[in-house]
Amino acid sequence: MISSENLNLDAITIRFTAFIMDTKNMGFNTICTHLGEIKDEQFKGAISPIYMSTSYAFEDVDVKRYPRYFNTPNQEALCKKIAKLEKGESSLIFGSGMAAISTTLFAFLQKGDHIVLQRTLYGGTANLINEEFEKHGIEFSYVDSHTTEGFKQKIQPNTKVIYIETPSNPLLTIIDIKPIAELAKENDIVTIIDNTFASPVNQNPILLGIDIVIHSATKYLGGHSDILAGAVISTEKNIDQVFQVAKNFGGSLSDFTVWMLERSIKTQNKNALKLAKWLKKHEDIATVYYPGLKSHPDHEIAKKQMTGYGGMLSFELKEGLDASKFQKELKLIKSSMSLAGVESTMLSPTLTSHALLTEEERNLQGIKDGLVRFSVGIEEKEDLMQDIQQAIEKVKVPELEH
Numbered sequence: 001m002i003s004s005e006n007l008n009l010d011a012i013t014i015r016f017t018a019f020i021m022d023t024k025n026m027g028f029n030t031i032c033t034h035l036g037e038i039k040d041e042q043f044k045g046a047i048s049p050i051y052m053s054t055s056y057a058f059e060d061v062d063v064k065r066y067p068r069y070f071n072t073p074n075q076e077a078l079c080k081k082i083a084k085l086e087k088g089e090s091s092l093i094f095g096s097g098m099a100a101i102s103t104t105l106f107a108f109l110q111k112g113d114h115i116v117l118q119r120t121l122y123g124g125t126a127n128l129i130n131e132e133f134e135k136h137g138i139e140f141s142y143v144d145s146h147t148t149e150g151f152k153q154k155i156q157p158n159t160k161v162i163y164i165e166t167p168s169n170p171l172l173t174i175i176d177i178k179p180i181a182e183l184a185k186e187n188d189i190v191t192i193i194d195n196t197f198a199s200p201v202n203q204n205p206i207l208l209g210i211d212i213v214i215h216s217a218t219k220y221l222g223g224h225s226d227i228l229a230g231a232v233i234s235t236e237k238n239i240d241q242v243f244q245v246a247k248n249f250g251g252s253l254s255d256f257t258v259w260m261l262e263r264s265i266k267t268q269n270k271n272a273l274k275l276a277k278w279l280k281k282h283e284d285i286a287t288v289y290y291p292g293l294k295s296h297p298d299h300e301i302a303k304k305q306m307t308g309y310g311g312m313l314s315f316e317l318k319e320g321l322d323a324s325k326f327q328k329e330l331k332l333i334k335s336s337m338s339l340a341g342v343e344s345t346m347l348s349p350t351l352t353s354h355a356l357l358t359e360e361e362r363n364l365q366g367i368k369d370g371l372v373r374f375s376v377g378i379e380e381k382e383d384l385m386q387d388i389q390q391a392i393e394k395v396k397v398p399e400l401e402h
Contacts, residue, residue, distance in 0.1 A: 028085070028201070032265050036081030038073055050074060050259045067252055070243065074258040081265060082221070085200040086213050088233035092242055093258065097196065097216025098124050099251035100230030102132075104214060107245040108161050108190050111137035115161040116154045118175060119144050120168040120365045122194065123354035130361075144364070146298075148179040155187055165194035167302070170314045170349040170373040171366055172197070172289045174298030177305050181209030190238075196220065199340075202308040212238055218338060220311070223264045225341035227257050271384070272311045272376040278385055279315050284392050286316045286370075311340065314349075314373045321395050323348055323370045329391035332383055339375035344384055346374050 026035065038048040051073045056065035065071055070079075070092050083091040094100040105128075109115060117129065119142045133140050141154040151162060162184050166175040177193070184191045192212045193205045199220035205213050215221055217229035230251075232242055246252075276290035288295075291302035292309030302309060317323055327335040327346050336345035347353070350369050354362055376384070 026084075031081065031084050035084050036077045036079070036262065038077045048074065048077065048259060048262055050255055052255050067255070068250055069247055070252050072255055072258075074255040074262070075252070078258050078262045081262065082215075082217075082231050083233050085265070086195070086233040087204045087206045088213065088235070090236045090239040091231055091233040092239055092246060093217065093253060093261070094230035094232070094246070094251045095253040096228050096251070097214070097218055097230040098128065099249070100214050100216070100232050101125055101194070102128055103246045103249050103251055104192060104212060104232050104242050105161070105163070106136075106249075107242045108192075109133075109136075109138050112139075112158060113160040114139040114141070114156045114158045115163060116141050116143060116151055116159055117163045118142070118146060118151075118165065118168070118173070120146075120171055120173040121163075121165050122169040122196075123349070123356050125163075125165070125194065126354075126361065127356040130357075146173060146175055148176060148183055151180060152183055155183075155189070159187065159189055161190050161192060163192045163194075165196075166203075167197040167291055167310060167312065169197060169312075169353060170289075170371060172291050172296070172312065172314060174291050174296070174302045176301045177205055177208040177210060181205075181211075184211075185209065196340075197312050198306060198310050202310050203306045206233070208305060211235075212242075217261055219340035221265055222261055223340060223342060224260075225336070225338060225343065225345075227260045227264070229253055229257060229261050271378065271381050272313050272374075273309060274381050275374070275376050275384060276313050278381075279313075279388075282392075284318050284321060284396070286318045289314045311376045312373070313376065314371055316368060316370045317372065317392070317395075319370075321370075321392065323372050324351075325395045326391050327372065329394040330387055331390070332379065332387040333374075336375075339373070341375070342378050344375060344377035344379055346372050349373050 040049045054067050075093060078093060079091045083089060117140060129140055143150045143154050162180060164175045164180060181191050191210045192214060193210045195203055195205055195213050196216045196219050212232060212234040215231040217231045218227060222229060273292045276288055276293055279285045280288045280293060290296060290313040291299060293299060317326060333344045333346055336347060339345055349367050349371055350362060354367055
């Protein structure tokens, strides 16, 4: 037993480390802050050191480290943190969200297989399916209805994967996750979900029966608009299957980016519900898409499976108000291609995230030219409201004739 007289720094360090390593009941914020850290044994720094080497010793070592094999010290440490956040056994990190999506899909699909997907997907994912799968002999079916029955009707004898994205980009469509997972298990089908918009803060699909979770880590996991990354989380068996394809595709990321991502996971934001309620009452806003609103058609489903509703929403200005001109008049909110930074951003999906789709494909998803996607940051909500209001007033004034 250690008495108060002989309690020294080393003993405190040992006890603290033992507490941290007991991850079973560790809280979310503690996981974000401490799990998956690399100890700086040399200088005792407070944060993980970066191991930038691309070449490691080969002889007399247990692990053959190589960056393309996703097993450098920083990569391995971060993967432990991300897996724990999503309640999975293991994870892999990639150079982008699309690298994570494409590698995972090709890991579980081959020539002659079939996949069922919801219609309302991120434009990059839909473009991957539409442009690449036919070349590889992979069949696919989109589900226009978001009900479990709608997915059931599309299952074929060669269906190997069901892929969903909830909340979806950009209309915040909600899929009832648990029944989809149960349907897939009944038919020996692998389920994959893009959980980017919810983030692990608000939704843990593995607890609802989903097999594989994917993130564009560029977004909420990164949170600072300064890195590009992706993540896949699942069982050790499934992650090993993804790895067998990943090592050939070469989608790993640099250890500096890994270190930046490990740092970034320690932050998050929460302003969107207040802004969604304000926009819904606004006389110049036609429609607001946010699962936290009772008016959202899937609000009850979201309430059941999410612990929060996320920082993303979208809205349509009333007819006659130009969405592009509106965004150009914003002073505080940035018109930006990406999302989920600490700063607020807006964009037009028809010109950016879903520009690769045809107009017909966008219409099938319900994405109109006037739709604005709003990533709500951590600024004061009153400042954001004021910026939106002044921009609307500007576009309401007819241009002067010269």
